[in-house]
Amino acid sequence: MRYAGTISKRNNNNMKVTINDVARLAGVSMKTVSRVMNNEPSVRKKTSDKVMAAVKELNYKPNLAARSLAGTKSFAIGLVYSNPNAYYVIDMQNGILSRCKEEGYELLIHPCSSTDENVLDEIQTMIERSRLSGLVLTPPLSEREDVIELLDSLNINYVRILSGREPTEQEGKSNAIFVNDHDAAYQITEHLISLGHKHIAFITGEEEHKSTLERLAGYKAALSEHNISLDESLIFPGKYSFESGVEGAKAIMAKNSKVTAIFACNDEIAAGALFASRLMDIKIPEQLSITGFEDSPFSKQTWPKLTTAHQSNQDIATQAAKLLFANSRPTKIKEEKMAVCFTPELVVRDSTGHIA
Amino acid sequence: MRYAGTISKRNNNNMKVTINDVARLAGVSMKTVSRVMNNEPSVRKKTSDKVMAAVKELNYKPNLAARSLAGTKSFAIGLVYSNPNAYYVIDMQNGILSRCKEEGYELLIHPCSSTDENVLDEIQTMIERSRLSGLVLTPPLSEREDVIELLDSLNINYVRILSGREPTEQEGKSNAIFVNDHDAAYQITEHLISLGHKHIAFITGEEEHKSTLERLAGYKAALSEHNISLDESLIFPGKYSFESGVEGAKAIMAKNSKVTAIFACNDEIAAGALFASRLMDIKIPEQLSITGFEDSPFSKQTWPKLTTAHQSNQDIATQAAKLLFANSRPTKIKEEKMAVCFTPELVVRDSTGHIA
DNA sequence: TTGTCAATTGACAGCGTTGTCATTTTTACT
DNA sequence: AGTAAAAATGACAACGCTGTCAATTGACAA
Known part of the structure; x- marks a missing residue:
């Protein structure tokens, strides 16, 4: 070539x-x-x-090394994540990288398992040895108080990507990007309801993830708004994984014949539920509607294609990076308006349909 | 939490x-x-x-900056890639990172589009401004002569991940990891043949990728070995994408009723072919066998599950990093034997079956 | 004990930038 | 033209570490 x-x-x-x-x-x-x-x-x-x-x-x-040694800036920011979803991580990286390129910064990536006890030490070491000038945190790490405390004590600039609608009561006002999982989940649920579904099961992600709680809350809010009484037994505690979707769908269908729709907490779960439906010979969407969340690339590749909520992780990441750089700028605040809240949008495809 | x-x-x-x-x-x-x-x-x-x-x-x-400024090492290596496959990239990153952690190095990632004219400049800039001490190159960038020339002229240590069986005639002997696509493809084809298939179509990836050529060669070799004459019209030129698989399968089935199996050049294509089969109401594997390549996570999530060739990209990446560090060590050669050639292994799942 | 040589340790310059602050040049007025 | 203030520029140290090479110490044989 x-x-x-x-x-x-x-x-x-x-x-x-x-x-x-x-x-x-x-x-x-x-x-x-x-x-x-x-x-x-x-x-x-x-x-x-x-x-x-x-x-x-x-x-x-x-020379970056000389620049960071002599100056106050380090020309590197970090991305810490413990998320196993490859698509999510890649989008985050690319989004941040696009902004780094403009600023002439390098990005140090730091995957770590959230269950590892050493996360705190690892993060601290990473920051100190590279004299990072900023950090982007993704869920669920971004939700951990101890991590935030550490960063504050280290006096480092950071931006969190959070699930929520608004800067919460916590101080973290100016350094977070919010993803409004609640309202998106509400929309999905409403979509299902509008198709005539009344018995909608819910497969959750890890409950440590705030997104799980938010999505569940949105689901509940929609039910309540439409006067559908909540049936707690329809909520299946799962993980953000394909296997969890398989299990969840099996369990749900096994014990409750009234269910006509499943709200899966993300696309992987939904894909698993789809798979399980095949196993059980349940026709989608004729007999059962299934929805995902996130609009991963493969949500267009399942059969049938998934109805889901689209969120552009790359845009979110770019905004996060923008915010990070803006905050580190010496008081030249508000140079441009920044979106700090994203609401994923309902994408109706083929995995949902009118109730039979 | x-x-x-x-x-x-x-x-x-x-x-x-x-x-x-x-x-x-x-x-x-x-x-x-x-x-x-x-x-x-x-x-x-x-x-x-x-x-x-x-x-x-x-x-x-x-302090890394001071260390690299004062010393000769930079404590950072780079990973350059233009591969759009999220799973592949993540595996590469993690594999390299695991080794970097041991060595106390940081990893700078540098995604770029291979079609971009500026790749060379970008790579050079990256190396020079960060004084990188090494680079890992993945296909198809690793196959580009101009990139290699640049690296050589820059006098930088690098390791290429290549499709092939052996250090080729080229000089690149000690700084490459080989993935034996040829033999793996041979095995897949043989598997298909052993199931009775004689009319096996082939959907290729981008022809700029050496892996495409190698896989195709393995396929041809197997056919020839088993005295099945090659039908060039069964070879459908595609890309490494889902859409390509959809199109390819449609085209193949439309114009050749004798085909009973499709060798897809990777899992994405295979997934696309699977999807198309659903559209055309073709039963897999009863009426048509389909094979993938790479064993991506989703190859276990399709319906039916894909027969494919498993390759551990993470291991490959770890070896690449190992080789990189070994090479940069001041003549302390051969500290441990290193695998430099990987042959993906056939994984038989549910998308292939005996000919009806 | 003393001498010799190797092993260990230290002093100091310098890596390529930027921060500080002094100096020079330009500008705006009288 | 002359002056004060502002703007532009430069000299030099310092950032935190390692390379070089000289100095010191210890080990061992005579």
């Missing part, structure tokens, strides 16, 4: 180009070059041009 | 602890502390103990 683009005049003289080289070529001091590189004010246009020309000619790239 | 583990005596005095502090407390020079931290020889056990004690007491963590 051959490189298709323009052959760029790559500077491969193999010698490190330092700020000093640029300064000499441009006929200014190192400090001035530094100013230009950092977009600091108080540099004459003419000077700046000279410097930029020299930078281009030498193909100069500031 | 509350932190379950032992409450560690966290040193949150908020003051940076430097190597100098440790040196003073231990009553040695900074250089000696440095030696201990880097496991250099020529440090008396007694001295080392003193230092370690001080390190622990102060909860000292070496």
Whole structure:
């Protein structure tokens, strides 16, 4: 395979180009070059041009290590997650990365298991050894008080991605992105109700995840709003996994013949429920409607395609990163309005239908 | 949620602890502390103990930026990929990360689109600004000559993950991990043949991917070995995507009624073929057998479950990282034998069956 | 005990930037 | 033109660590 683009005049003289080289070529001091590189004010246009020309000619790239050692910024932020969902994680990474690229930052990723006792130490070590200038936290880590306490005590800038509608009573007001699982779940449930379903089962995710609680709450709110009495026995405690969906659907169908719809707490569970339905020879959506949540790529690939709630994790991540950088900026607040609350949208596909 | 583990005596005095502090407390020079931290020889056990004690007491963590600036190592390696498959990428990251953790390195991830003209520049910039000490390349980037040329000219240590059986004629002998797609494809095809199939269609991935060619070659080899004449019209040029599988299966079944099996170049394609079969009301595996490749998580979640070839991307990635670190070690070669060739293994599930 | 050589340790410069603060240049007025 | 204030620029130390090389210590043989 051959490189298709323009052959760029790559500077491969193999010698490190330092700020000093640029300064000499441009006929200014190192400090001035530094100013230009950092977009600091108080540099004459003419000077700046000279410097930029020299930078281009030498193909100069500031050394991040030196920059972070000498300065106060570190040019790296971290992403800590314990979420096993590959699609979710990739979207998060890409969303944050897109913003990092603009800011010239690097992203250090740090997967960890939330059950591991050492998470706190790991996070602290990560922050201290790399002198991270910020951190993005995803659920369920973002919901852990001890993690937040640690970050506060470390005096580090962070943004949490949270399930909820509003900055809660907690202080965490300006450094969180909210995903309104409640209202999305409400919509899904309402959709089911509008199709005539009255006996709607619910398969939950891990109860440690706030999203589980929020979605469940939205479901309950919709039922109540439409005067459908809540039947606690229709709520099956599960995990955010395919297997959980399989089990859940089996259990539900086995013990309750009245159920005509299942609200799965995410797409994986829904896919599992779909699978179980096949096993039990239950026709979807003719005999049973199933809904997912998240709109993962595979929700379009199941048979039938899943009705679900679409949330763009990449957008959420980008906003989180934006917020992080905005907060770390020296008081230049509110440079642009930022969405801090996302409500996933109902996407009706083929796994839900009118009650028979 | 509350932190379950032992409450560690966290040193949150908020003051940076430097190597100098440790040196003073231990009553040695900074250089000696440095030696201990880097496991250099020529440090008396007694001295080392003193230092370690001080390190622990102060909860000292070496500053990566300073380390990389002063020393020759950078404590960061990079992972460059243009692969859209979330599962693949996550596995790669985790595999590499597990090794990085042991070595105390950080991982910088760098997704990029292989069609982008700027990949070369991006890679170069990434390497130079972070002074990366190594790079792991995944297909298809790892197969691009121009990328390799660039890395060589940059004089950077790298490991490629390649599709193939052996270090090819090319120089790249000691810095590549091979995935033997050919033999795995051979096995899959043989499996199909053993079930009585003689008209086996093949849906390819992007032809720029060497894996596509290797898998196709394995398929052809198996056919030939079993005296089944190759029918080029049964080869459907596709992409590594679900949609491609849908289209491919439709096209194949539309124009050739003799086909009883489809070899899909990966699981996504297979899932798409499965989906299309449902659309066309074709029973799997009774009327048609379908095989995947890679054993993605969802290959156990399709209906029916996919027969595929299992490859542990995480292991592959770990080996790649191992090789990378081994190569960068100053001539301490062959510290442990390393697997450099992986052959995915046939996993028979429910999407293949005897010919009717 | 003393000398010799290897093992251990330390002093110090320097990695490539930026922060601080002093100096020079420009601008805006009288 | 002359002056004060503002703007632009530069000199230099410092960031926290490791490489180099010199100094010290210990081990061992004579």
